[in-house]
Amino acid sequence: xxxxxxxxxxxxxxxxxxxxxxxxxxxxxxxxxxxxxxxxxxxxxxxxxxxxxxxxxxxxxxxxxxxxxxxxxxxxxxxxxxxxxxxxxxxxxxxxxxxxxxxxxxxxxxxxxxxxxxxxxxxxxxxxxxxxxxxxxxxxxxxxxxxxxxxxxxxxxxxxxxxxxxxxxxxxxxxxxxxxxxxxxxxxxxxxxxxxxxxxxxxxxxxxxxxxxxxxxxxxxxxx
Amino acid sequence: xxxxxxxxxxxxxxxxxxxxxxxxxxxxxxxxxxxxxxxxxxxxxxxxxxxxxxxxxxxxxxxxxxxxxxxxxxxxxxxxxxxxxxxxxxxxxxxxxxxxxxxxxxxxxxxxxxxxxxxxxxxxxxxxxxxxxxxxxxxxxxxxxxxxxxxxxxxxxxxxxxxxxxxxxxxxxxxxxxxxxxxxxxxxxxxxxxxxxxxxxxxxxxxxxxxxxxxxxxxxxxxxxxxxxxxxxxxxxxxxxxxxxxxxxxxxxxxxxxxxxxxxxxxxxxxxxxxxxxxxxxxxxxxxxxxxxxxxxxxxxxxxxxxxxxxxxxxxxxxxxxxxxxxxxxxxxxxxxxxxxxxxxxxxxxxxxxxxxxxxxxxxxxxxxxxxxxxxxxxxxxxxxxxxxxxxxxxxxxxxxxxxxxxxxxxxxxxxxxxxxxxxxxxxxxxxxxxxxxxxxxxxxxxxxxxxxxxxxxxxxxxxxxxxxxxxxxxxxxxxxxxxxxxx
Numbered sequence: 001x002x003x004x005x006x007x008x009x010x011x012x013x014x015x016x017x018x019x020x021x022x023x024x025x026x027x028x029x030x031x032x033x034x035x036x037x038x039x040x041x042x043x044x045x046x047x048x049x050x051x052x053x054x055x056x057x058x059x060x061x062x063x064x065x066x067x068x069x070x071x072x073x074x075x076x077x078x079x080x081x082x083x084x085x086x087x088x089x090x091x092x093x094x095x096x097x098x099x100x101x102x103x104x105x106x107x108x109x110x111x112x113x114x115x116x117x118x119x120x121x122x123x124x125x126x127x128x129x130x131x132x133x134x135x136x137x138x139x140x141x142x143x144x145x146x147x148x149x150x151x152x153x154x155x156x157x158x159x160x161x162x163x164x165x166x167x168x169x170x171x172x173x174x175x176x177x178x179x180x181x182x183x184x185x186x187x188x189x190x191x192x193x194x195x196x197x198x199x200x201x202x203x204x205x206x207x208x209x210x211x212x213x214x215x216x217x218x219x220x221x222x223x224x
Numbered sequence: 225x226x227x228x229x230x231x232x233x234x235x236x237x238x239x240x241x242x243x244x245x246x247x248x249x250x251x252x253x254x255x256x257x258x259x260x261x262x263x264x265x266x267x268x269x270x271x272x273x274x275x276x277x278x279x280x281x282x283x284x285x286x287x288x289x290x291x292x293x294x295x296x297x298x299x300x301x302x303x304x305x306x307x308x309x310x311x312x313x314x315x316x317x318x319x320x321x322x323x324x325x326x327x328x329x330x331x332x333x334x335x336x337x338x339x340x341x342x343x344x345x346x347x348x349x350x351x352x353x354x355x356x357x358x359x360x361x362x363x364x365x366x367x368x369x370x371x372x373x374x375x376x377x378x379x380x381x382x383x384x385x386x387x388x389x390x391x392x393x394x395x396x397x398x399x400x401x402x403x404x405x406x407x408x409x410x411x412x413x414x415x416x417x418x419x420x421x422x423x424x425x426x427x428x429x430x431x432x433x434x435x436x437x438x439x440x441x442x443x444x445x446x447x448x449x450x451x452x453x454x455x456x457x458x459x460x461x462x463x464x465x466x467x468x469x470x471x472x473x474x475x476x477x478x479x480x481x482x483x484x485x486x487x488x489x490x491x492x493x494x495x496x497x498x499x500x501x502x503x504x505x506x507x508x509x510x511x512x513x514x515x516x517x518x519x520x521x522x523x524x525x526x527x528x529x530x531x532x533x534x535x536x537x538x539x540x541x542x543x544x545x546x547x548x549x550x551x552x553x554x555x556x557x558x559x560x561x562x563x564x565x566x567x568x569x570x571x572x573x574x575x576x577x578x579x580x581x582x583x584x585x586x587x588x589x590x591x592x593x594x595x596x597x598x599x600x601x602x603x604x605x606x607x608x609x610x611x612x613x614x615x616x617x618x619x620x621x622x623x624x625x626x627x628x629x630x631x632x633x634x635x636x637x638x639x640x641x642x643x644x645x646x647x648x649x650x651x652x653x654x655x656x657x658x659x660x661x662x663x664x665x666x667x668x669x670x671x672x673x674x675x676x677x678x679x680x681x682x683x684x685x686x687x688x689x690x691x692x693x694x695x696x697x698x699x700x701x702x703x704x705x706x707x708x709x710x711x712x
Contacts, residue, residue, distance in 0.1 A: 005307060005308045009462070028474070113454070113504055121418045122418075146503060147500070147503050151505045156417075173473045174473060177470070184433070184434060189496060189500055190451070191494045192491060193488065195487075195488050195490050202378065203359075203402035211442070212410060212417070213443065213444025214444075
């Protein structure tokens with residue numbers, strides 16, 4: 001009986017001479033772990049600004065919505081697609097949309113992948129999401145993707161606005177991984193780290209933002 | 225991808241004539257950016273060394289880590305297909321596409337899909353493939369091989385890209401602005417992302433402890449390929465596995481700093497199986513294709529197998545004095561630069577790639593740069609030794625009998641110093657006849673091959689040995705006369 005490809009490959013690998021596994025030295029120090037919460041926010045903002053991300057700091061929910069109104073006016077937003085995670089849900093964007101003459105769509109408005117995609121690719125001027133984490137070490141957002149945080153919301157529209165409570169700020173990626181993957185079960189279908197707008201330098205090394213993903217990323221940090 | 229590794233010398237000569245100033249300047253610029261990025265580590269050397277340990281362990285534990293990865297990926301709901309070779313892998317993907325009535329696929333940058341000739345196989349079977357990484361997109365439209373693993377189209381002049389886009393993607397207004405050209409590509413490919421039903425991506429890391437697939441990118445095309453269609457196919461060569469998520473994160477920090485001088489690439493996406501039933505986007509099926517293509521055979525060689533530590537950062541290319549002169553085309557296959565020099569010979573066989581592991585000054589720049597701790601110079605010497613001995617496992621052809629006999633005699637002669645001295649004096653007039661301007665560049669006859677890639681100064685009138693003996697005599701004489709003068 002012919003071996004399956006899997007067994008053939010694994011058996012070949014197992015039949016090879018064994019080498020000693022090198023012993024692990026000290027795991028390198030993660031400097032950011034020693035920063036205070038305020039320093040973490042500063043570090044996050046500095047890192048994200050370096051990648052042309054825009055960071056706003058606001059006190060509370062009300063100021064966050066004001067900032068959002070400001071952004072809607074500056075960017076000329078007519079239609080946006082939003083997530084339905086707890087942060088965004090608590091902002092009542094439906095009401096905000098009515099006040100600011102912006103149509104706020106959510107995945108629940110669509111009954112199929114295809115109609116959702118039509119909206120997110122062709123109609124939405126911006127994607128508004130929360131974020132599960134903000135990582136200071138590189139100005140990075142961490143998004144768990146599930147029914148309340150669709151993937152394409154933060155990817156397809158040309159502008160991505162993320163509203164993040166400062167309590168979700170951490171120093172390093174490991175702290176995120178511990179929370180998301182720690183149980184090793186019930187893992188999200190996808191988890192993304194996002195650092196600023198999409199970019200490339202593939203033509204003659206000339207860098208620019210907005211290759212396939214958003215051209216602009218705005219993060220509104222909420223809280224004291 | 226067509227194999228042109230046996231044309232290394234000819235292509236390298238041609239490329240040398242082009243005198244790539246942008247390449248030398250660009251490589252310097254990228255090297256500085258890399259160093260700046262690495263300095264964000266409290267101890268950059270320790271961080272690089274730790275990366276090497278992770279990859280060494282991954283290779284040492286390869287079979288058990290692959291089993292662990294498979295177990296966890298399957299329990300996440302992913303499907304897995306193991307492919308012995310290029311044909312098995314590409315035919316399987318073709319079958320998946322035909323079964324699902326796929327008209328076109330969008331692809332993320334993946335070197336292993338180039339290895340297995342996936343695009344050709346799909347196109348031959350009526351499935352259109354669209355490369356979506358901007359650089360890969362350009363070279364696909366042009367029909368040229370990649371110039372550099374990170375920037376495959378970076379040598380293409382802007383004017384050529386403009387003309388290409390006007391011809392192939394309906395660019396209306398001619399422009400020499402790379403940014404505008406990029407926007408044109410964005411619009412064109414956006415439509416493909418919107419309607420795609422099968423997306424194909426590579427794998428940067430496969431995490432054994434959780435069955436997670438990690439992709440690293442700046443453009444967003446990989447995220448589209450994984451999230452827009454109903455079917456996601458992730459193709460990985462089997463050495464991409466790493467033990468834990470913490471290990472993967474450390475390697476991602478190193479990869480981004482070494483590759484593009486970034487702390488982190490714009491998107492790091494981590495998949496654990498297909499979408500949940502209540503999600504509106506994401507793949508309904510996630511199929512992982514694990515490709516062997518000769519790696520389990522290479523694994524038997526305990527020295528050569530360390531080449532599989534490579535995380536494809538491409539930093540070795542920018543540090544290599546040879547690559548900086550000739551660019552990527554000469555290396556003749558999927559992988560170029562020092563990376564190609566350690567990988568192509570293993571995957572294609574030593575016989576087909578003889579120039580690749582000889583085109584080096586053994587300066588060790590690549591070795592000192594590599595975050596996976598690959599010792600390229602030692603590997604080159606290992607391949608040369610295996611090449612000469614005709615090692616079957618690495619597919620080397622034994623050197624011809626005449627050459628072996630010659631070197632036997634050579635060894636016998638040069639280890640006898642009188643024979644050496646006599647031989648040198650005898651040979652000198654014949655050798656120097658071929659010298660021009662004090663240099664031997666091209667020599668005819670038996671030694672033509674040796675001089676193909678080496679120059680020597682013409683042989684001096686007196687050997688060092690002769691000059692030494694003369695100098696001793698003169699000094700002795702002058703010492704004697706000094707002593708005599710002193711006496712007086």
